[in-house]
Amino acid sequence: MDEPLHNPKLDEHPDSNTEKDPDNWVSGGDPMTGAQASYLTTLCEEAKVEAPSADLSKAEASKMIDELKQKLGH
Template sequence: MAQAQHDNPKLDPNPGSNTQKDPDDWVSGDEPMTGAQASYLTTLSEEAHEEPPPEDLSKAEASKRIDALKEKLGR
């Protein structure tokens, strides 16, 4: 027997997001930040007139700083 449409998450018109997770809960959050994160953080830091990020940030720390700088800059 076929499942009801509402039981299939692929057919849900308003699926829950698994792309927005608290950085503290990331499995890879302790890994070094990516090159893309470092580049974006540097750009945001320059625009916000702040010091560039330290090179030893983790992915989770970088994500939190990106969010904070975006909020500061009104993005």
């Protein structure tokens, strides 16, 4: 019987880079993506808060998404 191939992406390592801090993203300073803008709009409506300005960076948008998801219990 053959053993399944090892998938290093499934290893659980404390130093894993699967969830980098947005402040450490190479492209974190780039403008937020359309998907981020859309999701933020939806979350802001659900949380009954004002949507952010369109000039957020990817990192800023990601942080705001995480905060709103936590606030809303997602």
